[in-house]
Amino acid sequence: LDFWNNSSAIPAEKKDTYGYIVVREIVRAKNGKKANLEVISDWKDYKGNTLLTENTKYIFSGTKVSYTIDHISTLTAAEGPVTITDNKEGMFAIRVDRAFEMPSDQPAVYTDSQGNPTEVRSTDNVGVTGMYTSSSGNRGDDVWSTRNDWVILSGTKNNVLTSFGFWDHPENIGYPGHSHARGYGLFSTNNLGSQAYNKDHEKIVLTLRQGESVTLRHRFYIRSGKEITVEQANTIFREFSALY
DSSP, X not given: OBSSSOOTTSOGGXXXXXXXXXXXXXXXXXXXXXXXXXXXXXXXXXXXXEEEEEEEEEEEEEOSSEEEEXXXXXXXXXXXXXXXXXXXSOSEEEXXXXXXXOOOOSOEEEEOTTSOEEEEOOOOOTXXXXXXXXXXXOXXXXXXXXXXXXXXXXXXXXXXXXXXXXXXXXXXXXXXXXXXXXXXXXXXXXXXXXXXXXXXXOOOOEEEOTTOEXXXXXXXXXXXXXXXXXXXXXHHHHHHHHHO
């Protein structure tokens, strides 16, 4: 089942190949210097059967110039065994403002695992300033499909330089995760996609027996006014790795 591409645009005759996620309960919402939000969601098939139960904890903290969100998600097979296949569409992801896309004067078409095309038309680059930097030493479009402890995207909007990115955790399955970082503004880190990015990498297939769980830990960090340096990114990675 495809949980990544489902939307109201999918025709009824194709809905049986898509799943959807329903927020069932807000367990905790607590303010403070470290605010906490805990949510339980159900991953369902098109018939409404619950395949996975997801417990997600968000831990929020910040300073005058930065903001941190730690995202800890535990997936549990609910009503029977569940197999998650190797797929590039996932898993901790955002879409960014046009200002943080990478400048490009070339049109392109990207196709997902279901064969759905995403057409990126050639447009002007006024105010488009994004640039990826990764822990593996790659920059720009070269970051896509590489494995990284962290990936940062930096750019300027309204004359303010902003850097933000994802940090992986050494205890995650598939660590270090592959980076699904596209110049057109799709930005994610994926621990359950491997061979889908590079045919020479090992294939990741995760099977959970009923009641069995897997936990994934990621950090999102954003800073304004200055670019996050490689040294700072490595420090954040070490701190995050030791915290959970």
